[in-house]
Amino acid sequence: MMTKTDLRHWLLPEYIEDVLPAEAQHIEQLRRKLLDLFRTYGYQFVIPPMLEYLESLNAGVGHDLDLLTFKVVDQLSGRLMGIRSDITPQAARIDAQRLNHEGVTRLCYAGSVLRTQADGAAQTRQPLQVGVELFGHAGIESDLEIQHLMVQSLRLAGATRLVVDLSHVTIFRTLINRAGIAAETETDLFAALQGKDSGALQALLSDADSATRDAIMALPTLSGGVEVLQLAQQVLPQYAEIKLALQELKRASQQLAELDVEVSLDLSELRGYHYHSGMVFAAYTDGQTSALALGGRYDFVGQIFGRSRPATGFSMDMRTLTALSAVSKLAQGILAPYMDDADLQQKVEQLRTKGEVVVVDLPGHQQQVAELNCDRKLVKNDKGWEVVANT
Numbered sequence: 001m002m003t004k005t006d007l008r009h010w011l012l013p014e015y016i017e018d019v020l021p022a023e024a025q026h027i028e029q030l031r032r033k034l035l036d037l038f039r040t041y042g043y044q045f046v047i048p049p050m051l052e053y054l055e056s057l058n059a060g061v062g063h064d065l066d067l068l069t070f071k072v073v074d075q076l077s078g079r080l081m082g083i084r085s086d087i088t089p090q091a092a093r094i095d096a097q098r099l100n101h102e103g104v105t106r107l108c109y110a111g112s113v114l115r116t117q118a119d120g121a122a123q124t125r126q127p128l129q130v131g132v133e134l135f136g137h138a139g140i141e142s143d144l145e146i147q148h149l150m151v152q153s154l155r156l157a158g159a160t161r162l163v164v165d166l167s168h169v170t171i172f173r174t175l176i177n178r179a180g181i182a183a184e185t186e187t188d189l190f191a192a193l194q195g196k197d198s199g200a201l202q203a204l205l206s207d208a209d210s211a212t213r214d215a216i217m218a219l220p221t222l223s224g225g226v227e228v229l230q231l232a233q234q235v236l237p238q239y240a241e242i243k244l245a246l247q248e249l250k251r252a253s254q255q256l257a258e259l260d261v262e263v264s265l266d267l268s269e270l271r272g273y274h275y276h277s278g279m280v281f282a283a284y285t286d287g288q289t290s291a292l293a294l295g296g297r298y299d300f301v302g303q304i305f306g307r308s309r310p311a312t313g314f315s316m317d318m319r320t321l322t323a324l325s326a327v328s329k330l331a332q333g334i335l336a337p338y339m340d341d342a343d344l345q346q347k348v349e350q351l352r353t354k355g356e357v358v359v360v361d362l363p364g365h366q367q368q369v370a371e372l373n374c375d376r377k378l379v380k381n382d383k384g385w386e387v388v389a390n391t
Contacts, residue, residue: 015118015125019319026327027128027318031110034130034153041149043108043132048090050112054082056305058089065089068115083114087129088313089301095135096305104136110318119290124319131295131315138310140248143279143297144255150283150293150314151259157316158325159285159292163262166252167269168245169276169296171236172219178239179212189216193268196220211237222267226253232267248279275301278312285324292320333357334387335374347378347385 012018019027035045053074058065068085084090091107099105110130118125132149134142147164154162172193176186185204192200198220205213218235222228229250236242253263271280271294278297285292295314336348336358348358359372377390 013125015123017124017126022327022330023322025330026322026325029328030157030322031128031130031318033156035108035110037153037156038108038132038149041106041132041145043106046091046094046107046109047111048084048087048094048109050114051081051083052090054080056093057082057084068117070114070116085113085115086315087111087113087131088133088298088315091133091313092135092298092301092309092311093305095133095309095311096307100307101136104134104142106132106134108132124317127320128318129315130318130321131313133311133313135309135311137312138299140251142310143248143312144252146295146312146314147252147256147281148259150281150295151256151261153316154283154285154292154321157292157321159283161262161286163264163284164256165264165266165269165282165284166249166279167266167271167281168249168279169270169273170245170278171232171242171267172216172270172273174239174241174245175212175215175237178237179208181208181212190270190273193219193270196268219268222265224265226250226257226263226265228265228267229253245278252279252281272296272298281314288320288323290320292316292324330373331357332373332375333359335372335377335390336360337378338363344378344380344385351387 039045051072054069054071058069065085069082070085071080071082073079074081087109091109095101095105095107108131110128113127113129115125115127119127132146134146151162151164172190176189181189189201189204192204193216198217201217201220205216208216215236222232222235229246232246233243236246249265253265256263269280270276271282275298276296277299280296281294282291283293293314293316295312297310297312299310300308301311334351334356336344338360348360351358357374358378359374361372375390376387378385379388380386
């Protein structure tokens with residue numbers, strides 16, 4: 001019987017887990033398909049580091065990511081470093097500082113991130129994040145491209161019925177700025193909106209002008225299908241920023257409908273409010289309570305790197321995506337004897353070149369055939385080395 005002392009040697013931290021061969025193969029196959037899809041849209045693959053100095057790692061989004069980030073002290077410099085909890089800020093740094101393009105830049109990535117808290121459908125602290133970011137274009141066209149690619153990606157992963165939730169942080173931010181509401185009150189209003197707490201909203205807006213108070217109080221009620229946009233035009237102030245935001249939500253809704261995607265809107269949803277600057281969206285499917293993909297516009301994240309570039313993108317967790325389809329069995333291979341035989345070696349190389357899995361049966365082991373995952377074997381007859389069923 002294994003003792004408690006034995007357990008300490010192999011027990012992993014909570015919400016940290018190994019990915020075993022069958023699931024790992026499933027993840028890797030999907031990762032390759034997604035990166036190939038991104039490439040056809042012109043997105044270039046980057047591999048940012050797992051570890052950066054903290055001030056650059058969460059630059060521009062620190063308020064939202066700071067509590068999710070594991071922090072360590074660099075033994076070489078003595079400076080505080082962080083293990084990335086999101087690759088998006090790293091992509092913004094690469095665009096702003098390393099590539100320094102004047103026009104549109106499209107980047108994609110796939111890699112592990114580490115978070116202090118478990119989240120998502122997979123309930124893990126080590127998501128395998130894959131996503132795309134588009135820099136240098138401020139118009140609705142780039143948001144539409146990103147959303148179109150998100151839908152294609154999710155369908156490639158096996159999602160059938162999709163629901164995309166849309167919102168626009170510009171609406172709330174415009175109401176706050178136009179009314180000159182103090183930063184502390186803005187923070188409290190944000191929290192009350194996320195909780196749809198009408199009592200708290202009423203109290204916080206007691207000193208605001210009636211137009212601002214009525215508009216912010218209306219936001220939690222502006223939730224539902226595309227009919228929400230028509231209602232919003234009637235109850236929200238006719239500020240140019242809000243009119244443009246509603247127009248953008250309408251165009252996005254129309255494109256998603258054409259892609260046979262159900263659209264829902266919630267104008268009080270302000271996910272990522274501290275760094276998002278425009279439209280935000282989340283994709284869902286049947287049987288999953290957590291979002292399959294999250295994205296939105298974040299035009300000011302690159303500002304801290306010296307280049308305030310328009311930006312939009314989305315990201316997904318590979319563990320969540322692979323749950324959309326059954327894990328396929330590992331490809332079965334061919335068992336080859338261990339032998340100093342030139343003809344045998346040539347046959348093995350020919351089979352591997354064709355993509356076959358060939359496992360050499362190393363001497364000195366009485367291993368179960370099932371462990372080797374081979375349903376065929378190489379045998380020598382009068383015709384030479386041939387593949388036969390492994391009975």
